[in-house]
Amino acid sequence: MNVDFIHSQQNLSETQRLASLGKIYGFLKYYHPEVAKGKFNWDQEFLEKMPQVMNATNKVSLSKVYLNWINGLGTIKKCRRCDANENHFNKNFDLSWTQDTTLFTNELASKLKYIEKNRNQQKNFYVTNERVGKIKVTNEPTYNDFEFPDEEYRLLGLFKYWNIIEYFYPYKYLTDQPWDEVLLEMIPKYRKTSNKKDYHLTIAELIAKLDDTHARIGLSAKRSKYLPVKISHIENKAVISGFYNDSIAQQNNLKLGDIILKINDVEVQAEVEENLKYVAGSNKNGKIKNTYNRIFNGIEKSVELTIKRNDEIEDLRVNRYDFNDFNYGKDSIDIKSKSINNQVGYINMGTLKFEDVADVFESFENKKSIIIDLRNYPDFIYKYVTRFLNTEKKDFSKLYTPDINYPSRFTFKDNLKTLRSRKAFEGKIILVVNEETVSRAEFTAMAFQTAENVITVGNQTAGADGDVVVFEYLGGYKTSMSGNGISYPNGMETQRKGIRIDIKVTPTINGLRQGRDEVLEKALEIANQ
Structure with a gap:
């Protein structure tokens, strides 16, 4: 029996179909010359295509949706500059998914390859380079009051972010989890979130997968309060390693070398294990240090800490403060x-x-x-x-x-x-x-x-x-x-x-x-x- 015929009849999972939509959406946004001009309401195009993709159960029907979409975007002229040889860093580059004939028909795969070969060479409506080289994201629609949007908008947010990383993050090749796998893992999680808290945790988990200390997101308008001490991961323990304000730390009976065993009667190690996947960091020590910041700082005015000082274990009620209260670095008499x-x-x-x-x-x-x-x-x-x-x-x-x-x-x-x-x-x-x-x-x-x-x-x-x-x-x-x-x-x-x-x-x-x-x-x- 013809193998291509078998593949064409096999049902594709909803996650497979949605992942393909996310990739096509981003590929056309940054590669297709007409889309890159900003001629279309591209997010609205996505929202209109999503039901069609969900109804297309095999590669033939799915590819037809995409071919019809692409054919309606306008003619792509032959690109004379696209074959120029440049000294590229290519460790992040992989468009092999466009040629996956278990997912797409040969006709669609050829069409996607043609778009790559004749890609946009003019200004892109959605992204530009700043003077130092890094990108600046431009002309993205503003979505207000979207703390817990409907499923299609949750997925739109996922796909917009995933594609920015896919095409413009210089260290994508160094992430622990391949970026393609991240997409397949996160689609079901985004779909099944049932409230704002879970949705925000899911976003935080996505950002953490960059394995980049520069990767952060502010999901709350509430201003965190801070302990007056620095906490480092030393000898596999949470240890007070410095002060943001010596006198305030002393008022709270906190000393250098104190080992923090519990926070609000919960083992610190258990809190770290629960929160680690939501915190970005470039290496293990950085992830743990940033996780300490997450669990020890918060909106409550005080916390109960169980510490070990020398051979003694103590329970302390410790206050948290607005970081500005520390005057950290402002009143410093540190020598130059x-x-x-x-x-x-x-x-x-x-x-x-x-x-x-x-x-x-x-x-x-x-x-x-x-x-x-x-x-x-x-x-x-x-x-x-x-x-x-x-x-x-x-x-x-x-x-x-x-x-x-x-x-x-x-x-x-x-x-x-x-x-x-x-x-x-x-x-x-x-x-x-x-x-x-x-x-x-x-x-x-x-x-x-x-x-x-x-x-x-x-x-x-x-x-x-x-x-x-x-x-x-x-x-x-x-x-x-x-x-x-x-x-x-x-x-x-x-x-x-x-x-x-x-x-x-x-x-x-x-x-x-x-x-x-x-x-x-x-x-x-x-x-x-």
């Missing part, structure tokens, strides 16, 4: 730089300003070592600082940006370079990093790692680099993702992995209790050698 001893200087990149740089390096010109602390979020001054670290310009990063004229392909840009000076510092440079070294701090570290005599000390950084893209999820919710691809010049990835570390040092609970900065101690030891 200091001379640790005759041989070693220290720079805090979190407080250093452009106008300070030349004077600081001039004051350190006779030092044998400089420790540069990047456990913070620095100003955008990395390039100027490299003038004092390098005697020649050096490549420090490879960059690739979304190609909106060939969506899902990315274009390599010229390698990013440092500055140089004949008066660059000649001694040893020790970079200090940890999980709070994120995004711009990681980018800065990569540039500083080109110095002649540099050592990087600390523990895994956030693994989230590349300019952030902010756009709307259907319903007016602000969401974000990493927008440009960043790697070392040799192609070694920093996304998810973090920057290269030469000497790994992880803080310990005992060290925190003793008030020690073990990472900085190691840096100082190296500097004094």
Whole structure:
């Protein structure tokens, strides 16, 4: 019996059909020259086609729906520029689904291939490139009062988001779960949500699947309140590792090195396991740290914590605060730089300003070592600082940006370079990093790692680099993702992995209790050698 005939008669599941609709909707939106001009109310087109897709039970009837749709969109002219060879980053590119003849007829597959080969080369109504390369989502309809929309709009929101990631997220190829599988998994979940809370959790679960610390979404208008402490994942425990405000933490009887065992009488580990899938993060440590933020902060004014301090277990009623109450970083007297001893200087990149740089390096010109602390979020001054670290310009990063004229392909840009000076510092440079070294701090570290005599000390950084893209999820919710691809010049990835570390040092609970900065101690030891 003819195999094609058998496939043409086999019923397709509702999830298969809806997934194909989501893909066709996005493909035509970004590839079809007439659709890309904004000539159609594209969301309305989707809503009109959805019932037809649900009624088309096999590939023949399904393909007919799509062929009729495409044929009604206008003639596609032959593209003379589409065959030009460009230096593309192709790890995210895969349009093989358009040629799946178990799902589509040969006629439809050929039509989709023709659209790819003669794709839009003009401005796209729905997306453009910003100056730095990342995309800007444009001209999307505004949907107000859509906190829990009907099923077709829930699916529309899913498909709009899925396609933005499919075609313009530079790190799609690094996600734990293949993006195609995410679509098939999430369609039934979006369909069966029965209330606003479940719907919001489902959206959060989708965003978390980017495995990107830059991936966030604001689903509540209520302002969260915060504990006055930083909580890190140390020795597989939730540990107080720093203060947002020392005096407020002291008022609540919280100390460095306290291990939090329970929150409101529920085991912290159980809370982490329940919430982990709703929280984005580039690596395991980042996901857990962000999950701690989710479970320990909230709208309630206080929480009950069970802590372990040394060998004693205590129950504490701890207040939460508006983050502005901490004046975190505003009343800071943190130094920009200091001379640790005759041989070693220290720079805090979190407080250093452009106008300070030349004077600081001039004051350190006779030092044998400089420790540069990047456990913070620095100003955008990395390039100027490299003038004092390098005697020649050096490549420090490879960059690739979304190609909106060939969506899902990315274009390599010229390698990013440092500055140089004949008066660059000649001694040893020790970079200090940890999980709070994120995004711009990681980018800065990569540039500083080109110095002649540099050592990087600390523990895994956030693994989230590349300019952030902010756009709307259907319903007016602000969401974000990493927008440009960043790697070392040799192609070694920093996304998810973090920057290269030469000497790994992880803080310990005992060290925190003793008030020690073990990472900085190691840096100082190296500097004094």
